[in-house]
Amino acid sequence: MMTNDGLALAPPNAGAEGAEHEKGSMTLMNMVGALNLALDDAMRMDDTVVLLGQDVGRDEGVFRVSADLLDRYGDQRVLDTPLAEAAIIGGAVGLALYGLKPIAEMQFSGFAYQGFHQVEQHVARFRNRTRGRFSLPMVIRMPYGGGIRALEHHSESREAYYAHTPGLYMVIPSTPRNARALLLASIQSKDPVIFYEPKASYRAFKEQVPDEPEVMPLGKAQVVREGSDITLIAYGAMMRPTLEAADELVDADGVSVEVIDLLTVSPMDTETITTSVAKTGRAVVIHEGPRTCGIGSEIVARVVEESLMYLEAPIRRITGYDVQFPYFAHERDFLPNPTRIAHAAREVLDF
Amino acid sequence: MPRKQIKIKPKVEYLSILDGKGKLDESLDPGLDDERSVALFRLMLVARRIDERCINLQRQGRIGTYGPCRGQEATHCAATMCMDPEDWVVHAYREPGSFYHRGWPMETVLRFWGGYEEGCQPPDGVNDTPIAVPIASQCLHAMGIAWGMKLRGDNHAVLCYCGDGGTSEGDFHEAMNFAGAYHLPVVFFVANNQWAISLPRDKQTASETIAQKALAYGFDGLQLDGNDALAVHVGTTEAVEKAKSGGGPTLIEAMTYRVSVHTTADDPTKYRSNKEVEKWVKLDPIPRYENYLIRRGLLDQKKIDAIDEGVLAEIAAAVESYESTEETNPMDTFDYTYDELPAELLSQRQEYKEALEREGLAKTS
Numbered sequence: 001m002m003t004n005d006g007l008a009l010a011p012p013n014a015g016a017e018g019a020e021h022e023k024g025s026m027t028l029m030n031m032v033g034a035l036n037l038a039l040d041d042a043m044r045m046d047d048t049v050v051l052l053g054q055d056v057g058r059d060e061g062v063f064r065v066s067a068d069l070l071d072r073y074g075d076q077r078v079l080d081t082p083l084a085e086a087a088i089i090g091g092a093v094g095l096a097l098y099g100l101k102p103i104a105e106m107q108f109s110g111f112a113y114q115g116f117h118q119v120e121q122h123v124a125r126f127r128n129r130t131r132g133r134f135s136l137p138m139v140i141r142m143p144y145g146g147g148i149r150a151l152e153h154h155s156e157s158r159e160a161y162y163a164h165t166p167g168l169y170m171v172i173p174s175t176p177r178n179a180r181a182l183l184l185a186s187i188q189s190k191d192p193v194i195f196y197e198p199k200a201s202y203r204a205f206k207e208q209v210p211d212e213p214e215v216m217p218l219g220k221a222q223v224v225r226e227g228s229d230i231t232l233i234a235y236g237a238m239m240r241p242t243l244e245a246a247d248e249l250v251d252a253d254g255v256s257v258e259v260i261d262l263l264t265v266s267p268m269d270t271e272t273i274t275t276s277v278a279k280t281g282r283a284v285v286i287h288e289g290p291r292t293c294g295i296g297s298e299i300v301a302r303v304v305e306e307s308l309m310y311l312e313a314p315i316r317r318i319t320g321y322d323v324q325f326p327y328f329a330h331e332r333d334f335l336p337n338p339t340r341i342a343h344a345a346r347e348v349l350d351f
Numbered sequence: 352m353p354r355k356q357i358k359i360k361p362k363v364e365y366l367s368i369l370d371g372k373g374k375l376d377e378s379l380d381p382g383l384d385d386e387r388s389v390a391l392f393r394l395m396l397v398a399r400r401i402d403e404r405c406i407n408l409q410r411q412g413r414i415g416t417y418g419p420c421r422g423q424e425a426t427h428c429a430a431t432m433c434m435d436p437e438d439w440v441v442h443a444y445r446e447p448g449s450f451y452h453r454g455w456p457m458e459t460v461l462r463f464w465g466g467y468e469e470g471c472q473p474p475d476g477v478n479d480t481p482i483a484v485p486i487a488s489q490c491l492h493a494m495g496i497a498w499g500m501k502l503r504g505d506n507h508a509v510l511c512y513c514g515d516g517g518t519s520e521g522d523f524h525e526a527m528n529f530a531g532a533y534h535l536p537v538v539f540f541v542a543n544n545q546w547a548i549s550l551p552r553d554k555q556t557a558s559e560t561i562a563q564k565a566l567a568y569g570f571d572g573l574q575l576d577g578n579d580a581l582a583v584h585v586g587t588t589e590a591v592e593k594a595k596s597g598g599g600p601t602l603i604e605a606m607t608y609r610v611s612v613h614t615t616a617d618d619p620t621k622y623r624s625n626k627e628v629e630k631w632v633k634l635d636p637i638p639r640y641e642n643y644l645i646r647r648g649l650l651d652q653k654k655i656d657a658i659d660e661g662v663l664a665e666i667a668a669a670v671e672s673y674e675s676t677e678e679t680n681p682m683d684t685f686d687y688t689y690d691e692l693p694a695e696l697l698s699q700r701q702e703y704k705e706a707l708e709r710e711g712l713a714k715t716s
């Protein structure tokens with residue numbers, strides 16, 4: 001169901017050494033493999049790219065996203081750091097100032113707060129504060145979200161914190177192919193990117209991914225299914241239950257459903273959203289994170305500002321509730337699921 | 352304008368009382384009484400057996416990810432035994448024996464690893480903080496509790512657990528600095544198990560010892576043999592007494608080893624050799640202490656078996672109780688988020704309840 005509009009080949013320096021592929025050849029892989037491929041692409045094409053974080057080297061990352069990279073690029077480019085998020089992020093700022101391209105890994109998004117002050121006070125501001133003298137081309141990757149029966153602090157979705165900080169790109173892929181293309185684009189970006197990886201999707205399914213490096217533009221949402229009756233808007237791990245709900249609405253109700261994958265949460269692609277809702281007149285927004293001041297709030301606000309006159313029904317939000325994400329015994333109850341999404345869509349359709 | 356050496360006063364001691372086979376250095380015999388000596392053995396056995404049971408429960412899918420303490424029983428069991436009920440214990444996550452000794456029901460701890468918030472609920476009257484997953488964040492709370500004790504003029508102390516990896520976090524250093532600056536009654540107890548997941552201790556810090564970090568903050572550091580239950584007990588008792596008599600904080604570095612996996616989600620064969628593990632298995636704290644007690648005439652095989660049987664029965668009962676508890680109500684989180692449920696949350700609570708009923712998921716009330 002993925003359309004791949006917007007996917008483009010990386011610049012010609014891509015694949016300068018090694019890795020020659022037949023044009024158009026593809027490999028089936030999961031998201032962990034695809035992210036690993038993007039890191040490998042980036043490190044091969046650009047020797048200023050370095051990867052740093054806890055357990056990223058010898059252990060290959062606790063989810064194995066950096067598999068083989070230490071062997072391939074050595075311990076001057078794949079850096080197993082001591083246990084300190086502020087030093088990883090703040091150190092990456094220094095590395096970037098000095099001309100390197102750091103990819104910093106937070107082991108889980110729930111531990112990025114130990115370095116959050118560096119994000120808010122420096123990562124997001126350097127370009128503006130130095131009036132363009134310095135920019136910070138750096139990526140902070142981190143797995144986020146629930147659904148893997150993990151311990152406390154390992155399941156939250158707090159993309160809104162970063163979306164609320166001007167100067168950052170907040171990117172969240174949803175499939176192996178777009179994960180690879182967006183991570184590569186993020187590494188090539190001249191601006192800092194917070195790259196949230198939906199860990200529930202890490203090994204959940206596979207997709208054909210081009211062998212040649214591929215990038216997708218940041219800041220662009222994607223219409224992944226076209227339809228005319230209602231728009232479902234989601235991103236990251238919520239794309240799967242959303243697409244399932246869309247299937248159900250199509251199959252059981254004969255409804256024509258449009259589905260948008262935000263891909264970049266901030267800066268938000270207003271046009272793709274408002275154009276779609278102007279067409280369908282109905283929308284449901286889905287995310288795992290808490291509802292209040294969540295990404296859904298911003299989506300609804302933009303629709304109301306730009307497309308109010310086209311709306312046929314109030315917009316519904318299916319989100320995490322405004323309570324702490326439960327310990328895992330109740331996470332299945334808590335996470336938005338296809339039934340919950342379809343139910344909300346029916347309410348909007350029946351309005 | 353001279354260039355000269357500054358003499359810094361503080362010291363770093365090393366303490367070990369039992370050798371690798373459990374033989375006592377008589378000159379350091381603390382004279383621990385019989386009852387307490389055996390109680391410490393039993394407590395270490397509790398930690399060992401809970402650990403083994405939890406690994407099994409995890410494999411069978413009856414709890415989630417578990418972080419074992421195997422090989423580290425002496426550190427937290429012997430240290431927590433030094434604390435009075437009015438004192439506070441601030442936990443990390445690898446201290447099942449400590450929770451038990453402080454009066455947490457075993458099934459409460461099982462609930463944490465089983466994915467229930469109830470696992471973080473201390474029993475009434477127990478002055479402990481629950482498991483803290485964000486590394487070293489708890490060190491600041493320990494400092495704050497000790498600060499409170501000092502401001503109130505209370506004669507208590509705080510014991511704070513942390514790992515070797517934790518000593519790299521800013522929170523650890525900020526806690527140490529405040530504790531030193533305010534001369535607070537807190538003992539920072541670093542279980543240096545030589546690894547922070549895949550990062551070995553020598554890559555964590557260039558300091559020769561972790562104990563010496565205390566010097567920079569103006570108080571004493573003590574390194575001790577963390578697989579020697581007596582050394583841990585003596586070192587911690589002294590530090591706690593010092594804290595209570597106005598002597599300020601201490602940093603204890605207990606040299607031990609994480610013999611098992613980091614958690615059940617970890618594969619240590621990726622980053623360390625079996626040889627290293629075997630070396631430490633030989634220094635297992637339980638047989639060492641057991642040998643010492645046998646030599647003292649406090650234990651024999653019959654007594655050991657009886658203690659073990661009792662421990663296993665208690666664990667079996669806790670598992671039974673954990674598994675037969677009625678499924679908790681997913682609505683509870685709404686009721687515990689604020690003192691009073693705000694209107695918006697009340698409406699979300701209702702929405703969630705209706706969704707769960709429609710979807711046939713958890714039972715609600």
Ligand SMILES: Cc1ncc(C[n+]2csc(CCOP(=O)(O)OP(=O)(O)O)c2C)c(N)n1
Nearest residue numbers: 107111484485486514515516517546547548
């Ligand atoms: C702030 C923070 N960063 C990262 C993690 C992920 N993590 C969990 S345990 C661990 C290693 C901890 O090592 P150490 O402090 O030595 O304690 P040990 O697990 O060895 O007992 C890491 C990196 C975390 N829980 N919290």
Ligand SMILES: [Mg+2]
Nearest residue numbers: 514515546547
């Ligand atoms: Mg450790």
